[in-house]
Amino acid sequence: MFRFFENLVNPYEPYDATNTPPARLFPFLNEYLKPLRKVLVWIVILTAIVGVIEIGLIFFAGRIVDLLSTSSPERIFTDHGTELVLLALFVLLVRPFVQVLDAALLNQSLMPNFGTLIRWRSHRHVLRQSVGWFENDFAGRIANRIMQTAPAAGEAIYQVFDAVVYAIIYLIGALWLLAGTDPRLALPLVIWLVFYAALIHWTIPRVGRASKAFSDARSEINGRIVDCYTNIQSVKLFAHNSTEEDYALEAIEKARRAFSHQMRLITLMELGLTLINGFLIVAVIGWAIVMWQQGITSVGTVAAASALTLRLNAMTGWIMWSLSSLFQQLGVVSEGMETIAQPIQLTDKTDAPALKITDCAITFDQVSHHYGVGSGGLDHIDLAVKGGEKVGIVGRSGAGKSTLVNLLLRFHDVEGGAIRIDGRDIRDVTQESLRRQIGMVTQDSSLLHRSVRDNILYGRPDATEDEVIRAAKHAEAYEFILGLSDPKGRKAFDAEVGERGVKLSGGQRQRVSLARVILKDAPILVLDEATSALDSEVEAAILDTLYGVIEGKTVIAIAHRLSTIARMDRIIVLDQGRVAEQGTHAELLAQDGLYAQFWNRQSGGFIGIEEQE
Numbered sequence: 001m002f003r004f005f006e007n008l009v010n011p012y013e014p015y016d017a018t019n020t021p022p023a024r025l026f027p028f029l030n031e032y033l034k035p036l037r038k039v040l041v042w043i044v045i046l047t048a049i050v051g052v053i054e055i056g057l058i059f060f061a062g063r064i065v066d067l068l069s070t071s072s073p074e075r076i077f078t079d080h081g082t083e084l085v086l087l088a089l090f091v092l093l094v095r096p097f098v099q100v101l102d103a104a105l106l107n108q109s110l111m112p113n114f115g116t117l118i119r120w121r122s123h124r125h126v127l128r129q130s131v132g133w134f135e136n137d138f139a140g141r142i143a144n145r146i147m148q149t150a151p152a153a154g155e156a157i158y159q160v161f162d163a164v165v166y167a168i169i170y171l172i173g174a175l176w177l178l179a180g181t182d183p184r185l186a187l188p189l190v191i192w193l194v195f196y197a198a199l200i201h202w203t204i205p206r207v208g209r210a211s212k213a214f215s216d217a218r219s220e221i222n223g224r225i226v227d228c229y230t231n232i233q234s235v236k237l238f239a240h241n242s243t244e245e246d247y248a249l250e251a252i253e254k255a256r257r258a259f260s261h262q263m264r265l266i267t268l269m270e271l272g273l274t275l276i277n278g279f280l281i282v283a284v285i286g287w288a289i290v291m292w293q294q295g296i297t298s299v300g301t302v303a304a305a306s307a308l309t310l311r312l313n314a315m316t317g318w319i320m321w322s323l324s325s326l327f328q329q330l331g332v333v334s335e336g337m338e339t340i341a342q343p344i345q346l347t348d349k350t351d352a353p354a355l356k357i358t359d360c361a362i363t364f365d366q367v368s369h370h371y372g373v374g375s376g377g378l379d380h381i382d383l384a385v386k387g388g389e390k391v392g393i394v395g396r397s398g399a400g401k402s403t404l405v406n407l408l409l410r411f412h413d414v415e416g417g418a419i420r421i422d423g424r425d426i427r428d429v430t431q432e433s434l435r436r437q438i439g440m441v442t443q444d445s446s447l448l449h450r451s452v453r454d455n456i457l458y459g460r461p462d463a464t465e466d467e468v469i470r471a472a473k474h475a476e477a478y479e480f481i482l483g484l485s486d487p488k489g490r491k492a493f494d495a496e497v498g499e500r501g502v503k504l505s506g507g508q509r510q511r512v513s514l515a516r517v518i519l520k521d522a523p524i525l526v527l528d529e530a531t532s533a534l535d536s537e538v539e540a541a542i543l544d545t546l547y548g549v550i551e552g553k554t555v556i557a558i559a560h561r562l563s564t565i566a567r568m569d570r571i572i573v574l575d576q577g578r579v580a581e582q583g584t585h586a587e588l589l590a591q592d593g594l595y596a597q598f599w600n601r602q603s604g605g606f607i608g609i610e611e612q613e
Helices: 002-005 026-071 076-127 131-135 138-180 181-228 233-237 241-293 299-340 401-408 431-436 452-457 465-474 476-483 504-520 535-547 585-591 594-601
Strands: 362-369 378-385 390-395 416-421 438-441 524-528 554-558 570-575 578-583
Touching: 002 076, 026 076, 026 138, 026 299, 076 138, 076 378, 076 585, 131 535, 138 181, 138 299, 138 438, 181 233, 181 241, 181 554, 233 578, 241 578, 362 401, 362 465, 378 416, 378 578, 390 401, 390 594, 401 416, 401 524, 431 438, 438 504, 452 465, 452 504, 524 585, 570 585, 570 594, 578 585, 585 594
Parallel strands: 390 554, 390 570, 438 524, 524 554
Antiparallel strands: 362 378, 362 416, 570 578
């Protein structure tokens, strides 16, 4: 039975992904609720039936009191036995059946699938954001918002259908029941409803705003703590435990104050609720007794009115808490939307084709990029790399080397000019097809918190075990991998490397990264300080391997250690965002310019990147 209801909604069903999700709360929720609309209709119907049944039971409770008052014990079952048996069967069979259906749709069809759907689609949307987008936020805060938005949205929708719809039906039924006896009996309930609506109107929006403020503060705590844990080596290295404690304490105290403000509103809400509910109990029951004294109503009506009022007294607190929870959760969803509903800025053109490689020639045509600040980066770069050519890039820090590579990978779009591969502007093809044609090893050899095998297979997931081993050997990684083990007893290629590869040394991480790129076997290879973490002996062995692996590929290699690029076909010297010199190693030394200065200043193959002329 459970599986039937759980399978009524497929949270992974295909959908048209949009680059600009709704920026307002209710359109945002409505977009995610589309696959659940049929289920929601049935939930509304069943919840309404449940509410009507509960009102009916109170009506019959009053009727039973009247029957007991007007019948003798000997005649009660003779005169009314059929009615009482049918009522009993209804309570024992029909009522549980309806409530179980309602609960199953809420608990099995709606709750697990709605949260899953939001997490899945939000994660897919965030993955499509650019590298620059991720650089502007904490990874921990992004993840936290995705994780907390899903249950918050699910809880909000649950409260709407479990509490709000039920409450509306119940209140309508209560008015009908009281007014059916005497319209004057419904008057106290109408007055109470006015005060109750006013209390909700005053309280709930304030609780929603306070909840959003607390959710923001909580996300900030998460972001700061994750940032600290991610960089724990730096924290320990600089002995900054107390600094990090103070940094986290500031956010924690901000969250405490925000939560205290939220709780003040809840306390005021409870005070107001107690006062108006006191009026409801006294007014309805008191008025019913007066009407009984006057012979207008029966004892059963007084009993039903009393039961109904006491039930409303208990239920209104639940409704208020449900509404408060609803708006709290909507506040959390609103805060999450600040991240997961941001439009995709770096997009593919409509119907953009995949990049088809023919010659692997790369052209930078008057390329400028200053990260939106008007200075730094690249300034009108003209550079042509022939297919199969090996080009080294050198220059001081800030000269534009990494910017050149980031633009080639389309992590950012150029602000001026164009980058073409085989004559085709890279903005005209899909980003994924572009990056599939480029293998890259970075200076920051960050690995996934998975096994060594999984990290190497990231280069080509369908590779065989023999190909993985061969790539590891080419990267001079095979020997140290065989000696690895993790706390769970996994060894060699099965050992996990820790978050960002922290269980490995810098050199080991770089060699696993090299193995990954060697396995990928892309026609274009980018090396950004690919051997910076290696000692000279290992570097020499890997360079010999690399020069064999890169045969026939177009290569762009950035290096401060000039031994890495001395054998390249051509070396480009960047300075202040422009091409200052280019030529072979020998030609540049003969020019006695910037490159010659770098070569003369280097110690063990490094250039004095901070020295100025």
